[in-house]
Amino acid sequence: MTAVEWADYPLFEYEKDLARREIEALVGRDVLSFEAQVDASDAVLLRQRATYLRAVSGGGISAATAQAEVEDLHRSVRGRKTKRQSTRFLVHGLHEYKGKFNPQLARALVNVVDPSCTALIDPFCGSGTTLVEGLRLGLEVGGIDKNPLAVWLTGVKVDVLRASGEDGLAGRHLALSEKITTAMDLAQSSGRAEVPQGVEAADEAYLRNWFPQEVLAALWAALDICYREPSLAADVARVNISSLVRSISWQMPEDLRVRRRNKDWTPPRVADLFAVAAAQAHLALREVGGAAVVAGDLRAEIRAGSSADAETVAAVVPDGRRLVVTSPPYATALPYIDTDRLSIVLLGLGSAVDIRRLEQNLTGSREWNTGVARAWAEAWETNRDSLPSSVLDLLGTIQASNERTDAGFRRAAVPTLLYRYFSQIGQTLDNLAESLKVGERAVFVVGTNRTGKGEGLVEIATPRLLAAVAATRGFRVDEIIPLETWPRYGMHADNAVNSEDAVVLTVEKDQGRKARVSGSLGRSDKTSA
Ligand SMILES: C[S@@+](CC[C@H](N)C(=O)[O-])C[C@H]1O[C@@H](n2cnc3c(N)ncnc32)[C@H](O)[C@@H]1O
Structure with missing residues (x-):
């Protein structure tokens, strides 16, 4: 009988290596061999933290690891039978931000490199994968990103994670999504795009140029509801809207940069696409509601800015023992801002006049x-x-x-x-x-x-x-x-x-x-x- 069981899906060789190293870092020895025993305190630690193990037994304890539990919950909420590593569990699937990190890798690196750290910093945090994993491990977190959409998404994920164990959010989001779907349908049929309060003239012109009139009517009707009743459920609804934006604009959706579609493209019903995105988000919220995540009141300081700026870095670094885990942009990077520019302007996270400057200032920018x-x-x-x-x-x-x-x-x-x-x-x-x-x-x-x-x-x-x-x-x-x-x-x-x-x-x-x-x-x- 072994004291630990491997994850029940195929692992890459590098993941097996990391698994061995994290066990060694957490309990000080290799417990993967057949005859190895673990005592109760090691079993508790491995259960809480190990990334690639399915279960641990020793010292009278026998239990699935916290990681196996969230991945199982994800599969069961989604009705999936296949045994593959799921990387979209809890809040990780709320938005397909470009260049997302593998959450298991972030978790394993914390365990391997400094299992006794109390705070985790990501100076290129993107949509917050590392920081979410930090909170799951009970760490304070600090993050920076130059893309305002990324910072906002990270903030929403953190807030949703803090609502873990609370069932009401999924229900409130469902009710709001139904209201939004109806409003979108009506607005798209009427084709009257009524600009919500607070949208600058330059941004209005930009959006009118990049969305068909009836699509913008539906999007603005939805956002109007979110602005009138601000709440975490409304934030999630805006995340869902952001997920659609590229597929319903004049921008070629498969293009990361700015090329326009052919003029004879007929826009789909926005409400239908929104309903699909909302249904996926609903499942994620149910998962979060059913999971025992201890994000509680842990400090999370996330800033929009550049990690090349000393003051911004100093502002997000908490006290305690700190560890940095990050996936920076590559040399000659993806155009993170251009890719998200319509979401940034539509959701009021930045102005159309700032887009070019933001893109030029990204590390790895080609502009x-x-x-x-x-x-x-x-x-x-x-x-x-x-x-x-x-x-x-x-x-x-x-x-x-x-x-x-x-x-x-x-x-x-x-x-x-x-x-x-x-x-x-x-x-x-x-x-x-x-x-x-x-x-x-x-x-x-x-x-x-x-x-x-x-x-x-x-x-x-x-x-x-x-x-x-x-x-x-x-x-x-x-x-x-x-x-x-x-x-x-x-x-x-x-x-x-x-x-x-x-x-x-x-x-x-x-x-x-x-x-x-x-x-x-x-x-x-x-x-x-
Ligand atoms: C590979 S992505 C990170 C993705 C992230 N790990 C996730 O899971 O979503 C790199 C990020 O670096 C950001 N970035 C580029 N230059 C930056 C800078 N100077 N300061 C902070 N963030 C920057 C980009 O906006 C992008 O979100």
Whole structure:
């Protein structure tokens, strides 16, 4: 008889490795072998925290793990029989934010890297996967994202999680959704789009340009109800609206950027799509109602802003023993703002006039104007931000390959864009090192990607390069854990990521920074060196 049982679905090799490591980190020894025994206190700990185990028995205790319970609950509420890892349990499926993290991975990394931390920080929190897992583990959380939609979604998920164990929310959301569905139907039939209070003229014009009149009528009628009766149920209804937006606008839904559909497209009934989204959300709320999550009054500080900004980072870092777990944007990242721009404006989370500026300021953005591009080209020329030679070497290789293959202007910009990316990541690392104590740890999960084509194809080994930058920003690099990649993005996969790694760091403060000052070489210095 074994003391622990594996999860009842197939695990990737990297998950099995993480499972072994988390057991070791939690109870100090390997208990996977046949004859291993666990005592009651270890059984309780493993039951509460282990990610990839189904059940634990020892010291008179025999129980399913908390993780197996939520995944089972998810399957039973959804009526699913298949045994696959579910990544959309509890609040994780409320919105399909682009580039979402695997929740099990976030949980396992906390257990492996610092099981005794009391607070979890995600400086690129997106829709809050890591922070939700932090709250489930009883940790205080702090998060930052530049995308106002992401910050708002995270806040709603946190609030819903706090309502765990309370049955009323699912019922209130259901009643509200029925009211909204009826109002949407009426409004779409009448085609009269009445602008809700508080919408600026520029935003109204923007929305009228991007939605057919009768669709906007339905959306505004729904939002009007949400604004008149503000509540958590109304917030969830707005999340459901956000999930629809891309499929009912003039924007090509499969396109992450801004291309318009063909003029003869006929919009569907918005109420029907909303009803489907609301039914899915209802199931999620039932799951949350039925789960025993202890998010309670744990502190959650989530800010809209840039993690390259020192004050913003300092503001979200709680006291206690802190751990950072994050999946930052990749070098030459997804256009997170452009993808969500209609939701941002429709839900009043940002103004149409801010969209371009927000997109340009994302870490990994490919958008900039000539002045900014020139300033970054100069920064690269002088290595203004003291990036390590491994990064400069890569930029040189890409530049040489571009020259050889006569690359167009988009590809020609890549080395400078990468200089900006690694500088901004470096700034975030600097800010974290400043706010954390020596010995506290951080994990960055990031993938390798590629630029160019054919003979000009160059690999951007972001994990290794990020580690090199971290070593000059107050961190020691402990290890780079290889992870197999699940298809995170699906489309736009030309230069997509085929491997992802977890870069594990420990704060050392000054050692790394000294290396940066003494070891930096400008691009021109390097050529002559
Ligand atoms: C890979 S996604 C994170 C997804 C998240 N783990 C989740 O599960 O939803 C990277 C995020 O970084 C955000 N981002 C980009 N630049 C940023 C910056 N300078 N400061 C904070 N967030 C930024 C993007 O808006 C995006 O949400």
